[in-house]
Amino acid sequence: MGHKLLTLFFTLICTSGLYAVFLVPSQNPVAVGSNVTISVNDTQPIIIGLWLFESSTLFAWYSEDVFTGSGHQNGTEFDISTYQLTLPSVTLKNSGLYALDALRPKARAVITLDVQEPVSNLTAFVSMTNLVELNDTVTFTCSASGTPLWFSWQNGNSTVTAGGRVELRNGGRDFIINGVTRYDEGPFKCLVANNISKRESHQMNLNISYGPSNLRVTASPEKSVYISGSVISLSCSADSKPTATFYWMYNGNPLNVYGPSYDLRDTTQNRTGEYTCVAQNAVTLRHVAVTKKIDILDPISAVVVNPAGSPVEGMAFNLNCNVVGPVNSIHWMKNGIYLDADNMITFSNDNSTLRFNRLTLSDDGPYQCVASNAVSNMTSLAYNLMVNYGPNNTAASGSKVAAVGSNATFSCSSDSRPQSQYSWYFSGLNVKNGSVYVTTPLSKNDSGQYTCMAFNSITGRSGNASVTLTVYAPVIDVVVNMDNQQPIFNQPFTLTCTVSGDVQHIQWMKNGVNLNHDNRINFTNNDSVLNFNPLTLSDNGQYQCEASNAINNRTSLAFDLKVIYGPWNTTISGPTVGAIEHNVTFNCSANSYPPSQYSWFLNSSKVGEGPVFTRALSLDSGGRYTCMASNNITGHSSNASLELTLRYPVSHVIVNAGNQQPVFNQSFTLTCTANGDVEHIQWMKNGMFLHPHNGITFSNNNSTLSFQNINLSDDGYYQCEASNAVSNMTSLAYDLMVNYGPWNTTVEGPIMAEMGSNVTFNCTAISRPHSQYSWFHNNSKVGDGPVHVTAALSLNSSGHYTCMAFNNITGRSSNASLELTVIEPIATVDVIPDRTIPLASQIFHLTCNVKGPYNTLHWLRNNQNLHPSDRVTFSADNAIVTFKTLQTADDGRYQCVASNALKQHVSRPYDLTVIFGPQSVQIIVRPGIPPILTCLAVSQPPAVYHWIFENNTVVGNQSSVELPIKSILGSNYTCVAKNPLTNVTVYTSQVVSYPNAAVSVQACVMLTALLALLLPVLEEWL
Structure with missing residues (x-):
């Protein structure tokens, strides 16, 4: 345990640096009894760390070793792989500050956990539920268990707030309503909550009695006055709880009617009055009344x-x-x-x-x-x-003129109500009663005044109006005639208008327009005769006469007047030159009415008739042609003549050059030949007329075109056009292409080649037509055509190659030559080292081995020319490169280049990598937990390593090795570095001790004494 403690604190003190880390609880705040996990958001490994609760340690760990602290609680778990802390079934005592201290890497994160007790044991009650509006006060009380607790109240969906009649006391536990109203019935409920839970009580409702209030009386239908017989329904309503009771009064007297409605039926005017509704509440002991006035009236029938x-205009009327x-x-x-x-x-x-x-x-x-x-x-x-009036504005209408034998109709009208009665009078006698009078067939004795009388039997008034009638015989049979005259130009002429009936007026018209007299035209016999003196061509037209009287008019049919004249201005049209064996046509015209008759004469001999004369021409058809025009009514005639000359037409026009060939810079002639009477010849080039200029002349009446010295600019399409007065013809185009050459003969091809290869020579020359080509080697013919490809070359193939170009039209030739030299080829070029392994600091040779003759050798290193230096020398012929002492700086890609007179031959590359080492072997101590020793050596190829501990134990075969904690101080480690190619091996050792350890390791050792003094405290802490 003491060794672990020492190692832990040794590492804590020696670790530097800080990085960010965050704690994430599974829930916070959290309910008592819940399981809580506190997770670390960072995935970076934490080698050394602590979990703290408030000031006590829960867990500590170093690498994979976990230690339980003095603050550890039963059931608390720590996951070393995720650093997650788990608190099972938390209590209020688990609330507080939790901290994660990471010592390697350096970091710290804290979080405060809040454990709360859920809301429970909720109870709520109300002081009383049956209340009277505005009279009573009510209190609601709520209680619950849990920490912390917040109390609130709801009325329906609205949150209750203090103010006005509402009070909230004892932290919201008590809720008081002073002077309840009908709107305070609820439902009410108590809500208790904290951060982890909430509860709500059962709903509580109040029963609040109120009213009656807002008493209203309505009538259906609602009207200000009701018609007798209406059914009127009166309704009474009030806001009241419990429901109010109602009774009715009429004009202040009870009606013995109870309930909210009262119906009035079979109403009459005597039921008009005030109807009162009285409402009572048996709980609140309140009552209220309201009155409505009802008016009833009989309708108009x-x-x-x-x-x-009677209504008469101008009189009074009611x-x-x-x-x-x-x-x-x-x-x-x-x-x-x-x-x-x-x-x-x-x-x-x-x-x-x-x-x-x-x-x-x-x-x-x-x-x-x-x-x-x-x-x-x-x-x-x-x-x-309708006001009676009239008659006013009596008016008579009808014909004022009429034809003998016709009927006349007269009408009478007046403004009158009722309609007037009408009577007609002629010569003082009543001839008809009624508004319309139609006469019998009229005679001239029926001319006179006709009178109408209008009479209104209601107003007793009358009115008169008259119409005067004149009777005429109608105009008929109107005709224009000229008797036996002929309308001849510049002679007198007369037209006569004949008519039957009563004629009052005659009017003459020309082309539909009224005709008036002038200095040549006048009218006689009451305008019935139209006189021309004399006639002119302007008098041509359609003439009519119109005869009229008061009842009708008639217009004659049109008389078409055409003035006879001529012939005048006789003219003949046609050619003056004619082609033998072709037709000729002459046209003759003259101004004449009626049209003239035409006769044709050749040299005084009549040859035809009619306005058009056509004949085929022969040798005797030339001469003077005369046309005579005559008018058989006027008896006049007129002549016109034309002179005709005969010609043979042009045909078979051809351009030819005979047997000539157009050769550059020589004379050349084109000739135009044609059949017929040729009067003119015109030459054209490329469709444009050609005129004589330098080097080009015309002769033989332009039939010959001569080129003095023809040149290339004379190329083109030549035509000649032959013509005379009656015809012209153009020849087909002659395509003139000047022959020339050969000029500028040239030979292209190599002047040197290697033995065994093939050589291609090309020969060109400017020529028309294309030249014929022949090839000669040292005066011996070796081929034909513009391209010559040799056979495989030998040394005898060297020599003089000549191309001869020949034009078989111009008879000229031209030569061009080229000298070819054949040399032996370079077969191979190779770089050969003098040894397989190029060792550093030793002499080394590269030899250029060339098969075949060459002129020069040079060397390349990394595609750059290689030059001699104090360590690198070349042999006299550059065939050998000598490295006196190989160095790593000589590494690179080497090539030899052999050149002959024709091209360079480059060897395959030789890649030189100098072999050396191991050198500069050293051991580097990297402090840490655990410390790492790394062995480094300079070597080509790279060295292989293994480690020996205390001279006998192999502890690793890589360049780096981790030191066990127990062996970190005072131990001897040996690194063995070996070159796998040369088998050269180098040893170096390292004793891990105070003097030669890394700086950070030295600092850690210096604190060992201090840690020993703190050992009792640390053991108690752990």
Whole structure:
């Protein structure tokens, strides 16, 4: 036990650093009897720690060893894997401060646990339950067990608060209501709670008597006045507990009616009065009364409007309103709108009489009277007032003119009520009674004045009106004619209008527009004759005459006047040049009416008729063509002529070059050939007209195109167009492509190659057409074509390679050459070390082994050129690299590069890793619980280790070893480091003691004496 104590406190004092840790209880506050766990939120291992309750220790532990402290309680458990503390079945004594002290790593966390006793033994009661409103006071009392306790009260769902009539005493245990009201009946309950539980009491209700109050009497239906015969239900209600009792009185006298309702049936006006309801409460001994006034009235049964006399315009008139039943008021309406008295109408006899002082037509309309009282109103049927008047504005209408043999109709009208009676008079005689008069068939003797008389039998008034009639014979058979005349230009001409019937007026029209006289046109014989002197072309048109009188008019059919003239302005149209064996067409025209007749003449010989002349041309068809136009009515004629020249048409137009070839910088000729009468030749290049310029000329009437020295810019499509007056033709395009070359002959390919390889040579030349190629090696032909690939090369393949390019059109050739040198190849390049294991501080050689001729050698280290130094030297031919004393700085990737005249050959890489060690072997002490010894050595490859304790016991085969606590001081440990490749082994030892231990270990040893003095106290604590 003492050794564990020593180790524990040795570690506590020597541990440094602090980290955060938190405690989490399973519940807090917690009920008595519950199990509680206090967990640690951090997962970092705690090597040394304590659990404390208040100032006493519950548990202490070091690594896996757990110690029970003086404050430990039966059943308290500690889990070393999670550091969780478990308190079973807690009591009030378990309340307090719990602390976790971690000493390695350094940390501290505390929590206060609150153990509480649940609420129990709840009782509640009320002082009394049957109460009278505003008279009584009540007290509620509540008690319970538990710690701590909080008391509250609820009324229904509302929390009770002190104030006004409510008091809360004794920490809320007592609840008092002073002067209870009807709203204090509850239900009430007591609520008791603490942090871990709550309870509530049973519900308590109060029975509170009150009233009667708010007494109300209602009538159904509710009205200010009731009509006789109504059924009226009176109802009485009051707020009261227990329910109030009711009885009724009428005008202060009891009715011997009990209960909250009273029905009035078969009501009459004498039942009007005050009805009182009285309510009583047998418990509160209170009573109250309320009165309601009921008015009953008989309704109006009949309303009638009666007239006094007949309504005549300008006379006085009365309407009377007769009513059956009690009447409060009478009103008059016209057209549904109430009437007010003015200077034209007045009311009398309590508005029952409506008087019109002087009737006018605006008084027409439906009149009603409205009689009313408090329970009814009634409107009379409408009396439709229609004021009698007239006749006024008597008017007669009808025909003022009429045709002989027709009937005339006359109508008479007047403003009158009732309708007037009508009579018709002619020459003082009554010819018809009634408003409409239709005559018999008329003669001219029936012309004269017709009079109508209108009479009203009610007003006794009459009125007259007249119409004057004139009878005519109608206009018929209107015709325009010209007799036997011909309307010839610039001669006189006459049109005549003939008519039957009474004609009052004749009007002439041209093209539907009235015609007026001027200096050439006039009218004679009462406008029946239209005279032209003389005729012009502007007189052409549709002519009509219109004859009219008062009853009708007639218009003649149109006379189509066309002035005869011509021929004038004879013209001939057609070509002046014609193509032999082709048709020619001539057109002749002249201004003439009717149209002219045409005759055709060639050199005075008649050859055809009609306005169009067509013929096929032959050699004798040339000459003067004449057209003669004639008018057989005017007897006039007119001539026109045209001269025709004959030509053969152009055909078969061709561009050719003969047997020439267009060769660069030589002369060249194109010729245009054509059949027919060629008058003009035009050359084109690429669709554009070509004109002579430097080096290009035309000859032989432009039929020959000559190039003095043709060049490449003359390439293109050439055409010639041959034409004359009657035709033209363009040749097909001649595609001129100038032949040239070969020029700029070049050969491409290598000038050096290794023996056994193949070489490709390419030859090019600028030429049209493409050149033909031949290859020569030292003047011996070896192939054809633009590309030459040699066979596998030998040393004899060196020499002069020539390409000849030849154009078989231009007959020219061109050469190009290239000199090829064939050398022996480098077969292999290898780096060879002089030994398998390159040991540090020893001499070492790398040799470059090359098969095949080469020019130079050089070395690479890590892809960088390697240069000689005081430790690294090269042989004279650079084939050997010598390291005088190998060092780790020489590690790297080495390659040899052999070069000939053609290319470089690089060897495969040789990776040099210098082997050494073990060196600088040392032991490092790492203080801790437990302490750790680590052995370090510099070695390539890395050393392997094992440990020896006190010269005889192997205690480990890794680079580090943990020291047992009991052997931490004064022990000898030996580290053995071995190079697995060279088998070189190095030993080093370490005695773990005060002088050479780590600083933290030394500090711990210095406190040993102090710990010994404290041993008795520590043992008591543990």
